[in-house]
Amino acid sequence: MQKVAIITGAGRGIGKAIAEHLVADNYLVAVADIDGVTAKYVSDRINALTPDSARYYVLDISEREAVFNLVDDVVSDFGRLDVFVNNAGIAYIDSIVDSQPDKVNRLLDVNLKGTFWGIQAAASQFIKQGDGGTIVNAASLASVEGSALQGAYSASKFAIRGLGQSAAKELAQYGITVNAYDPGIVLTPLRDYIDQKTAQIKKTTPDLQRKSVIDEIAFGRPASVDEIADLVLFLVSPKAKYITGQSILIDGGMRFH
Incomplete structure (x- = not known):
């Protein structure tokens, strides 16, 4: 039986590469994005090469109900869920003193709350299914060391690491792993x-x-998007079944911790 994965922010960049790599590894994928045009493009491209392997879904991950509806729709369409990749995120660059409240709020709503809702919705489905599952979150080099002009972004990514550790401790009893990838440039x-x-x-x-x-x-x-996707592919594989609560730097040697 083919496994099923949801990838948020899969309409471009790293998320697109993750979806393509998972399909190459015999997954069925849900290409989820706030941009329906790019999501459909990625889904169509995948299906042109590997028919009936992808469907696309449009949502704003900052809306909790939308994330839960996404999981319900994917399970209805594919029959189950095995992997949830919380890849979607946005950046906001400005000094701390000049940062605008609406921009900061939006960033935290998408990056942190969106990841929280993704973990919550995926874990609820995995527990219901009763046979474990895998959650992978997008952190960042900015989750290891804060950068000037990236105060809100770094705060959201540091928080994702902490959230993932808490989730890993809570969900291990259900056979659910929770890890993160930390891309550099x-x-x-x-x-x-x-x-x-x-x-x-x-x-x-x-x-x-x-x-x-x-x-x-x-x-x-x-890094190339394919190199980041290779790490995610490892984290969802049986080879990583005893790894949880970890946040793995993939930055070509910019920082060490």
């Missing part, structure tokens, strides 16, 4: 926004800003 549309906004505040260019962070990487290059 990955060239995605989200990274483009981070570099552009940071450069604007620092009064430099996006190219110079990007070079300054790439220069900190031991390998001397950013």
Whole structure:
């Protein structure tokens, strides 16, 4: 029987790569995103190569009811749920003193609360099924060390690590693992926004800003989305069945902990 995975924020970037890698590993995938156009594109592309392997779903993960409805819809469509990847997230770049309340609230609603609802909805379904499950959360290098101009973002990602540890302790009794991946620099549309906004505040260019962070990487290059997806594929595999509550850095040697 094929396993079923939900990936939020799967309409582009890392989430898209995760969905594609899971399908290559014989999963059925729910491509979930706030952008219906990109979600449909990814689902259609997957199905063109591997027919009937993907469906797309549109939701705002900050809305708890929408996340629970997503799980219900996926179980109705595919019959069960085995993996939930809380990949969706947003960034907000500004100094702490200049950060706007509406922007901070939105970021926390999506990154932290959205992840909370994802864990809650997935765990509820896994417990109902009675045969375990796997939850993987998107943390970040910013969950290990805070960065200037990323106060709200870092706070949300540090919180996701703590949330994941608590969930891992609570859910182990049900055979549910909860882990996180901590990407460093990955060239995605989200990274483009981070570099552009940071450069604007620092009064430099996006190219110079990007070079300054790439220069900190031991390998001397950013990660590819496929490399991040490979880590997620490991975390959902039987090889990681005894790993829970962990947050794994994948940053090419920028930070060590």
